Amino acid sequence: MDIQNILSHVDHTLLKVDATWDQIKTLCDEAMEFGCATVCIPPSFVKAAVDYTQGYLKICTVIGFPNGYNTLAAKLFETKDAVENGASEIDMVINNGLVKERKWKEIGEEISAVKAACLGRPLKVIIETCLLSDPEKIKLCQVVEKAGADFLKTSTGFSTGGATREDVALLREHLADHIKLKASGGIRTLEDAQAFLDLGADRLGASALVGEARKA
Secondary structure: OOHHHHHOOEEEEOOOOOOOHHHHHHHHHHHHHHOOOEEEEOHHHHHHHHHHHOOOOEEEEEEOOOOOOOOHHHHHHHHHHHHHOOOOEEEEEOOHHHHHOOOHHHHHHHHHHHHHHOOOOOEEEEOOHHHOOHHHHHHHHHHHHHHOOOEEEOOOOOOOOOOOHHHHHHHHHHOOOOOEEEEEOOOOOHHHHHHHHHOOOOEEEEOOHHHHHHHO
């Protein structure tokens, strides 16, 4: 197991509602020290984190988080604001109510509009697998690809479950090769992280892996 390789795939994450700037600074310091892919942080901290890291670290933030049922106009405003503040990557939660209503066209149009607002930055689409059936997950693989997103992401980590090995295997099987997969939620050990990478995840959303690497 190559710990440095694992960490290079990690979005080192802090999205708790009571997160402070001192905690975000520590997160950034850890991500730079351990060579993480990005930090994933609340939108309100993006500009300060961009200024603090001075180009040495990519800053990811979340849109429509964690419930996804914001209007498209609200998601577009959030995305444009994040981009203007210097965000490098965008993780956007879809409206899972629209999935249950099978409104695939509407979901795709929302993803495409947010992708356009990213102005070339990678867009990760969060589908909240714990709320969905396998046929819904498979259909969303097709919708995400057609809409032009860069990643499909399993979970917010704020619902009833996070990433599972079964879901990652299922999604990777049904995603086009050029669409990347982010496993997120509940990844707490380096062994689990390696397992998700072996199953085809390209990125890992986690808060505990840097601490685990420090102990290893």
